[in-house]
Amino acid sequence: xxxxxxxxxxxxxxxxxxxxxxxxxxxxxxxxxxxxxxxxxxxxxxxxxxxxxxxxxxxxxxxxxxxxxxxxxxxxxxxxxxxxxxxxxxxxxxxxxxxxxxxxxxxxxxxxxxxxxxxxxxxxxxxxxxxxxxxxxxxxxxxxxxxxxxxxxxxxxxxxxxxxxxxxxxxxxxxxxxxxxxxxxxxxxxxxxxxxxxxxxxxxxxxxxxxxxxxxxxxxxxxxxxxxxxxxxxxxxxxxxxxxxxxxxxxxxxxxxxxxxxxxxxxxxxxxxxxxxxxxxxxxxxxxxxxxxxxxxxxxxxxxxxxxxxxxxxxxxxxxxxxxxxxxxxxxxxxxxxxxxxxxxxxxxxxxxxxxxxxxxxxxxxxxxxxxxxxxxxxxxxxxxxxxxxxxxxxxxxxxxxxxxxxxxxxx
Amino acid sequence: xxxxxxxxxxxxxxxxxxxxxxxxxxxxxxxxxxxxxxxxxxxxxxxxxxxxxxxxxxxxxxxxxxxxxxxxxxxxxxxxxxxxxxxxxxxxxxxxxxxxxxxxxxxxxxxxxxxxxxxxxxxxxxxxxxxxxxxxxxxxxxxxxxxxxx
Numbered sequence: 001x002x003x004x005x006x007x008x009x010x011x012x013x014x015x016x017x018x019x020x021x022x023x024x025x026x027x028x029x030x031x032x033x034x035x036x037x038x039x040x041x042x043x044x045x046x047x048x049x050x051x052x053x054x055x056x057x058x059x060x061x062x063x064x065x066x067x068x069x070x071x072x073x074x075x076x077x078x079x080x081x082x083x084x085x086x087x088x089x090x091x092x093x094x095x096x097x098x099x100x101x102x103x104x105x106x107x108x109x110x111x112x113x114x115x116x117x118x119x120x121x122x123x124x125x126x127x128x129x130x131x132x133x134x135x136x137x138x139x140x141x142x143x144x145x146x147x148x149x150x151x152x153x154x155x156x157x158x159x160x161x162x163x164x165x166x167x168x169x170x171x172x173x174x175x176x177x178x179x180x181x182x183x184x185x186x187x188x189x190x191x192x193x194x195x196x197x198x199x200x201x202x203x204x205x206x207x208x209x210x211x212x213x214x215x216x217x218x219x220x221x222x223x224x225x226x227x228x229x230x231x232x233x234x235x236x237x238x239x240x241x242x243x244x245x246x247x248x249x250x251x252x253x254x255x256x257x258x259x260x261x262x263x264x265x266x267x268x269x270x271x272x273x274x275x276x277x278x279x280x281x282x283x284x285x286x287x288x289x290x291x292x293x294x295x296x297x298x299x300x301x302x303x304x305x306x307x308x309x310x311x312x313x314x315x316x317x318x319x320x321x322x323x324x325x326x327x328x329x330x331x332x333x334x335x336x337x338x339x340x341x342x343x344x345x346x347x348x349x350x351x352x353x354x355x356x357x358x359x360x361x362x363x364x365x366x367x368x369x370x371x372x373x374x375x376x377x378x379x380x381x382x383x384x385x386x387x388x389x390x391x392x393x394x395x396x397x398x399x400x401x402x403x404x405x406x407x408x409x410x411x412x
Numbered sequence: 413x414x415x416x417x418x419x420x421x422x423x424x425x426x427x428x429x430x431x432x433x434x435x436x437x438x439x440x441x442x443x444x445x446x447x448x449x450x451x452x453x454x455x456x457x458x459x460x461x462x463x464x465x466x467x468x469x470x471x472x473x474x475x476x477x478x479x480x481x482x483x484x485x486x487x488x489x490x491x492x493x494x495x496x497x498x499x500x501x502x503x504x505x506x507x508x509x510x511x512x513x514x515x516x517x518x519x520x521x522x523x524x525x526x527x528x529x530x531x532x533x534x535x536x537x538x539x540x541x542x543x544x545x546x547x548x549x550x551x552x553x554x555x556x557x558x559x560x561x562x
Contacts (some may be wrong), residue, residue: 013479013512015451016486018462038449041505059452059511085477117465117478266426 005032008077008108010098013085014058014092019119024082026124026402029134037066055095055105060084061093063363068071068100071105073129079133081128082112096356103261105271108267109134112356113150130229134266136318139205141234141266147346148204148409150250151192152401153185153220154228155212158254158281162188163398164196164203165406173395182219189220205408207231207401211255224407228397230263233260233267236364245250246360250349250379250387251367251396254281269358277312279348281369283317287341290324291334295372298338302374304333307343320344342374343381350382362388366396414556416492417523419516422454422507424496429546433553438490445457454513456486472518483515491522494531498549505537529556540545 007027014020025151027034039047039062047065055061063082069075080097084091092114097113111127113119135143146165154161156178162185164172174191176184191199193215207224207360209231217225227253237248257280260270273279288298312323312331321340327337363385365376372391380387392399414435418426421439430437441456460482462474468507471488499520503509510516523530536542 009451011451012476013482014454015455015460016480016482016512017462017478018460018467018476018482020451020460036449036451041448044448056513056516057511058454058505058509058513060513062448062453062511084461085479087475088477088479091477092515116463117476117482127422 005078005135007032007034007079007081007131008037008070009081010222011083012063012065012091014083017117019115020084022119022121025121026128032130032132037069037089039065039069055090055094063094067102080129083115086114086116095388099269126227129227135228143407146403147406149202150205150402150405151203152398153216155181155185155398156209157211159182160188161395161398162192163395163402164192167401172391181215185216205405207405209397209401223282224405229267229270231400232396233262234265235396236366237265238403239392240364240388242362248359248363250365252281252369255369257353259353260358269357272355273353279345279364283320299373301335302338302342306338307339309336310340312340312344325345339374343378346375346378346382364388365395368394413497415493419496420503420508420510422530429549436554438494442533453509456533479512487519497523499532500535
């Protein structure tokens with residue numbers, strides 16, 4: 001049995017929010033243990049002075065002292081979880097600065113999260129899983145080339161994607177909307193195999209990712225079942241041909257968004273948001289439906305419009321739709337509304353998530369929404385940079401899975 | 413005998429002083445250890461569930477962070493019960509401390525609004541101030557006794 005991954009918890013308020021049990025449970029489910037770095041009370045003020053952030057809350061001072069102890073190597077840990085109360089401004093400053101400090105001064109993977117009393121172990125699971133993967137599977141994540149014949153399946157909240165790879169080339173792809181999880185996966189796999197001209201027996205290793213990863217992983221007898229944060233990072237830098245150095249990966253999904261700061265193909269810090277649908281691909285789907293176009297036509301339509309002509313800026317899908325309906329009723333053009341919807345989603349992601357990671361170029365957009373050019377354009381405008389959308393970007397999870405799965409081929 | 417809320421609520425010294433002079437201290441009654449191995453400096457001795465932040469809604473609105481509301485679910489009833497309070501400001505961590513500055517602001521405000529007798533003292537920096545500190549606490553607590561008798 002492998003050693004438990006030790007995750008250092010730096011936090012303010014989880015016990016009083018009643019969610020500490022959920023944090024323990026999430027860590028336990030990925031064979032990790034959460035611990036509080038043991039430091040001397042006398043060291044707290046000294047550490048805060050050295051850090052230079054003058055906060056008033058004693059628990060935030062304790063967080064800083066514990067973070068410093070980790071960076072100084074006084075406490076051993078494999079990863080760091082930073083959590084503070086949602087809506088606390090003082091805590092948000094400490095959370096961000098501490099995350100940046102640990103990221104810049106150590107090789108410890110860090111994830112930060114702002115919780116409420118409603119936070120559950122399920123919400124935290126993917127983040128904890130990613131932390132343990134980075135800590136436990138550095139060697140696997142270092143893989144830069146796909147070998148043999150492997151398949152990756154990404155069972156996402158909106159669509160299921162499958163990719164077959166052979167000798168570092170994508171030879172088959174398939175996708176279906178996710179309805180019945182296993183059926184959708186079987187359909188996508190069949191399409192990918194057909195395109196590749198291969199049979200299931202030819203596949204030497206299988207990797208699965210996405211929300212349905214455990215279910216389809218068991219069904220397909222997968223060699224690797226992996227959360228999408230590490231898999232997508234790997235797939236993104238692989239497809240973008242940028243496996244070495246720093247980069248930023250943005251994946252605006254159907255149900256949640258991922259923003260990942262990557263170094264040498266391995267996530268350093270990342271955020272995952274999934275609370276408000278106005279900042280997700282789902283809102284763009286609704287917009288396309290309301291405008292009477294296919295989702296594939298939304299991007300080109302948006303490129304013809306001027307987003308600033310339509311007021312739309314809501315992280316709530318209901319209010320966003322209200323703005324959309326009002327704009328159309330007031331005589332706005334479909335093009336302008338499409339552009340405004342793309343800008344609104346990009347802006348929510350920019351304001352809510354990208355502030356929590358360090359943006360390093362190149363910025364790589366992946367996932368199905370990266371094919372909506374109006375959204376990519378809006379994100380580029382907000383970040384003032386050219387966004388890279390690699391080929392097959394919509395298959396990112398499946399490609400990352402197929403790439404990493406080749407590490408499980410016998411004899412590898 | 414008066415019920416005296418102590419701030420910082422975790423201060424064993426304050427709790428002991430109040431009890432010695434014949435009153436009932438209202439505080440967290442949790443010792444600050446030399447080493448900290450729990451989540452916070454004032455980690456609760458109780459099993460707090462997500463229900464506590466909801467109970468805390470009686471003292472703080474829903475937009476207030478859950479950690480503040482969870483703390484208020486513990487301290488709010490004590491504040492309601494308090495007949496007097498001793499507040500020590502700028503206290504050393506080892507004297508006893510509260511983890512969240514926002515909760516502190518709300519607790520102190522609630523105490524000042526309640527109209528109960530309050531003694532506010534700065535944490536003593538040396539022995540002489542320490543002697544004056546204890547004397548002030550004793551005088552305040554003795555005064556409460558007289559108020560009770562009258």
